[in-house]
Amino acid sequence: MELFKHTASQLHEKLVAKEISAVELTKAVLGRVDAVDKDVQAYITRTSETALAQAQAVDSKIQRGEKVSVLAGIPGALKDNICTKGIKTTCASKILATFVPPYDATVAEKLAAEDAVILGKANMDEFAMGGSTENSGFFPTHNPWNLETVPGGSSGGSAAAVAAGEAIWALGSDTGGSIRQPAAYCGVVGLKPTYGRVSRYGLVAYASSLDQIGPITRDVTDSAHVMNIISGYDAKDSTSINTGVPDYTKSLVNNIKGLKIGLPKEYFVAGMDAEVERAINKAIEQLVALGAEYKEISMPHTEYALSAYYMIAPAEASSNLARYDGVSFGHRVEGNDIIDMYKKTRSEAFGAEVKRRIMLGTYALSSGYYDAYYLKALKVRTLVKQDFDKAFEQVDVLITPTAPTTAFKLGEKTNDPLAMYLQDVCTIPVNLSGVPAISIPCGFAAGMPIGMQIIGKPLGEETIIRAAYTFEQNNDYHKGFATLGEV
Amino acid sequence: MKITCKDVANVALLSRLEFSESELETFTGQMDAILEYADVLNKLNVDNVQPTAHVLPLKNVMRADEAKPSLSRELALSNAPEQEDGYFKVPKIMEG
Numbered sequence: 186m187e188l189f190k191h192t193a194s195q196l197h198e199k200l201v202a203k204e205i206s207a208v209e210l211t212k213a214v215l216g217r218v219d220a221v222d223k224d225v226q227a228y229i230t231r232t233s234e235t236a237l238a239q240a241q242a243v244d245s246k247i248q249r250g251e252k253v254s255v256l257a258g259i260p261g262a263l264k265d266n267i268c269t270k271g272i273k274t275t276c277a278s279k280i281l282a283t284f285v286p287p288y289d290a291t292v293a294e295k296l297a298a299e300d301a302v303i304l305g306k307a308n309m310d311e312f313a314m315g316g317s318t319e320n321s322g323f324f325p326t327h328n329p330w331n332l333e334t335v336p337g338g339s340s341g342g343s344a345a346a347v348a349a350g351e352a353i354w355a356l357g358s359d360t361g362g363s364i365r366q367p368a369a370y371c372g373v374v375g376l377k378p379t380y381g382r383v384s385r386y387g388l389v390a391y392a393s394s395l396d397q398i399g400p401i402t403r404d405v406t407d408s409a410h411v412m413n414i415i416s417g418y419d420a421k422d423s424t425s426i427n428t429g430v431p432d433y434t435k436s437l438v439n440n441i442k443g444l445k446i447g448l449p450k451e452y453f454v455a456g457m458d459a460e461v462e463r464a465i466n467k468a469i470e471q472l473v474a475l476g477a478e479y480k481e482i483s484m485p486h487t488e489y490a491l492s493a494y495y496m497i498a499p500a501e502a503s504s505n506l507a508r509y510d511g512v513s514f515g516h517r518v519e520g521n522d523i524i525d526m527y528k529k530t531r532s533e534a535f536g537a538e539v540k541r542r543i544m545l546g547t548y549a550l551s552s553g554y555y556d557a558y559y560l561k562a563l564k565v566r567t568l569v570k571q572d573f574d575k576a577f578e579q580v581d582v583l584i585t586p587t588a589p590t591t592a593f594k595l596g597e598k599t600n601d602p603l604a605m606y607l608q609d610v611c612t613i614p615v616n617l618s619g620v621p622a623i624s625i626p627c628g629f630a631a632g633m634p635i636g637m638q639i640i641g642k643p644l645g646e647e648t649i650i651r652a653a654y655t656f657e658q659n660n661d662y663h664k665g666f667a668t669l670g671e672v
Numbered sequence: 673m674k675i676t677c678k679d680v681a682n683v684a685l686l687s688r689l690e691f692s693e694s695e696l697e698t699f700t701g702q703m704d705a706i707l708e709y710a711d712v713l714n715k716l717n718v719d720n721v722q723p724t725a726h727v728l729p730l731k732n733v734m735r736a737d738e739a740k741p742s743l744s745r746e747l748a749l750s751n752a753p754e755q756e757d758g759y760f761k762v763p764k765i766m767e768g
Binding site for chain 1: 703752
């Protein structure tokens with residue numbers, strides 16, 4: 186099997202056993218990028234030279250007999266909204282097309298400390314606003330399982346890179362499903378940690394009360410390894426949780442005897458693909474056969490979550506994106522006066538979806554509408570969160586589809602923003618409530634991957650990892666590899 | 673209609689964005705559809721519900737007021753579209 190098809194933990198074994206070198210591995214994955222990225226278009230910026238230098242340094246350590254971490258020498262990708270010192274970070278926006286951060290995000294620093302190899306910056310929906318990566322200000326990414334379909338979004342470049350063998354692992358960010366939905370569409374594993382578990386320092390802000398960084402990997406084992414590295418308190422992020430980080434690999438246990446699973450009936454929405462529903466029901470049956478207990482539960486405010494989100498997230502975005510004014514960084518278009526410069530700069534360099542959300546958020550926060558839209562949405566958020574609190578009094582995890590359908594065709598939903606938003610219906614309540622969730626492959630419909638979402642209690646990553654690992658070990662959905670249109 | 677072209681033009685002004693007439697019409701239609709959808713929130717009585725702006729029970733996270741190493745002026749200015757004498761440069765703000 187080609188090196189680029191392995192997982193990080195498998196490759197780590199080969200590196201420390203000196204079967205392969207990190208340079209050899211990095212060259213193999215770079216070769217794969219050269220071969221397929223013209224079709225997939227997962228990367229905005231490639232950092233091949235520094236990647237080879239990082240790999241060389243790991244080889245030297247291994248030669249000297251030093252112990253190296255599990256991600257040392259393993260090539261991965263970072264979503265292009267994670268700041269990397271000296272490496273362009275564009276957020277897939279023309280407004281940041283030439284932005285070179287003068288500092289590293291905390292997650293980038295942590296990965297560097299473990300000698301992870303970074304191959305480049307992955308494409309995304311502009312400012313992480315979207316569910317298909319078609320809102321990238323540069324180019325769309327294609328799904329490796331069928332190049333005519335979207336990879337999902339907003340972390341579509343990260344998920345497609347991992348699925349296509351263009352990266353062994355990747356980081357994404359998730360504000361309303363942006364790690365889990367592309368992971369589902371691309372047949373890989375995506376974990377959104379508890380809000381505050383991973384530092385957001387250096388993550389370009391979209392909706393600060395919802396954004397969270399997390400791993401996209403080939404299997405649950407790698408997800409646990411990446412979580413071990415990126416999790417933890419950071420004084421530079423005032424919303425990071427100051428509590429110890431467990432060793433998540435201890436939860437890689439193939440046993441769910443006695444685990445209580447809840448199936449919230451409201452998640453099986455109208456318009457859900459029958460194949461998706463069948464795959465989830467089959468997975469539940471299997472988990473029950475493996476010793477889990479299962480009950481149907483009700484989360485009555487689920488139907489309101491989407492509307493609340495599309496008031497709250499744009500409101501926060503309209504404030505966060507006020508900083509793009511052509512003054513201290515980014516694109517500038519000259520104007521007659523300073524206000525004219527602001528307007529021309531922002532109108533020329535922001536894409537349509539970003540403008541739509543800034544406008545929607547500004548409207549929801551404006552005098553006369555604040556109570557009716559924004560404040561009301563915050564109150565509904567309380568009710569959505571209470572649904573989760575009550576559910577977790579009865580069960581350990583919740584299982585739902587990650588998205589109502591499999592990947593859709595490029596261009597299919599670009600003219601209908603609301604239809605695009607509806608793809609987030611199963612993932613958004615999780616962000617509003619701040620709880621962790623993982624999406625894992627659980628089947629195929631017409632050759633396209635289906636994702637299952639396992640939701641946990643606050644800081645309940647260990648439980649969802651154990652449930653996900655048990656399901657994965659009793660199936661082989663994660664072993665398939667995207668065909669990239671090859672027969 | 674929940675929102676008119678005039679409302680959208682006003683929001684554009686507040687957002688520091690400008691649109692052509694046809695863009696304004698497209699945006700008005702799309703925002704109207706989204707606000708229509710958001711109307712579902714009005715089905716709920718939330719009079720006695722506290723708002724949740726943030727899921728964590730954190731309030732006013734402070735640190736000691738001590739100077740620590742920070743970005744150099746040169747690095748802080750490194751992405752500036754225009755700079756002069758160590759400052760960000762902007763078009764003239766006041767007449768005269």
